[in-house]
Amino acid sequence: MPDPIPPGSVSFAPVSGDFDGDGAVDALQTYATIDQQWRVRVTFADGGGADAAITDAEDFAPPRPIGGYDIDGDGSEEAFLTVGSGASTILIGFFDIADCVATRITEGGVPAVFPIGASVGNVSGVSCPVVGEIHRNFAEFVAENEYEGGFEPFVLDGSVLTAGPGDGAAFSADEAFTLAVLDCGDLALP
Numbered sequence: 001m002p003d004p005i006p007p008g009s010v011s012f013a014p015v016s017g018d019f020d021g022d023g024a025v026d027a028l029q030t031y032a033t034i035d036q037q038w039r040v041r042v043t044f045a046d047g048g049g050a051d052a053a054i055t056d057a058e059d060f061a062p063p064r065p066i067g068g069y070d071i072d073g074d075g076s077e078e079a080f081l082t083v084g085s086g087a088s089t090i091l092i093g094f095f096d097i098a099d100c101v102a103t104r105i106t107e108g109g110v111p112a113v114f115p116i117g118a119s120v121g122n123v124s125g126v127s128c129p130v131v132g133e134i135h136r137n138f139a140e141f142v143a144e145n146e147y148e149g150g151f152e153p154f155v156l157d158g159s160v161l162t163a164g165p166g167d168g169a170a171f172s173a174d175e176a177f178t179l180a181v182l183d184c185g186d187l188a189l190p
Contacts (some may be wrong), residue, residue: 002041003050003162008034010062011190016029020044021076028065028079030054038063042097045071052095052102056111058084066092069184072156075085078105078188087156090118090189092126092182094178099141108172114160116189118180125149128184139176 005011011031021027024045032038038057043049057063068077076097083093092114093145094105105112114136115124125137132155139149146178152166171179 001047003027004048004078005031005041008148012062012064016068017042017077017079019050019068019077019079020046020048021074023044026068029079030063030065030081032062038055040079040095040102041063042079042095042102047069048100050097050100050102052083052104054083054093055104056083056093056113058091061085061091062094064190065095066182066190067187069128070131071128071163072183078156080182080184082190083111083113085187086117087117089115089121091112091115094161096156105156105159105161107154107161107163114182115161116182118177123149123176123180125179125181127151127181128183132156133164134184137179137181139171139179145173147173149176149179 009031011041013067014027014029015023015101027043029041038054040149041051053069064082095102123139127135136152139147150168154161155163
């Protein structure tokens with residue numbers, strides 16, 4: 001069991017998920033210690049848990065918990081949380097929870113970050129269309145009412161995301177803007 005959240009810490013209300021795969025509802029929370037170090041915490045229904053630093057958190061956009069979704073199909077959900085934002089984009093990061101340890105999910109040796117949002121020039125989102133894959137959705141403005149983009153699938157092995165071959169497509173503006181979503185089960189952006 002992790003130590004209690006230190007007094008004086010700033011925290012966001014917990015959200016739920018099944019991070020240990022036992023069918024019981026666990027809690028996911030983010031908080032900042034007095035020295036402004038942001039952390040993620042999972043508290044299991046049975047009283048155990050995991051806690052880890054969020055090393056890429058942005059001070060101006062504190063990390064917020066989103067919930068859990070089983071990216072790799074192993075029966076345990078991975079933790080989804082915001083790790084930053086821009087003018088029209090929210091950045092999503094992920095943690096794998098195994099054996100009471102929270103490990104940041106990486107892509108190419110760095111923390112994996114998937115943007116969700118839209119501007120006139122770019123659209124991005126995250127979807128989980130099949131068990132065992134998570135997709136980065138994207139589109140870029142080409143000409144009036146024309147966007148090009150597609151879907152880049154990733155497979156999670158342990159705490160490492162690996163990209164697979166993507167699908168390219170042409171989109172109208174209306175079609176492109178539908179890609180700017182978080183579409184993984186019941187998860188919703190905070």
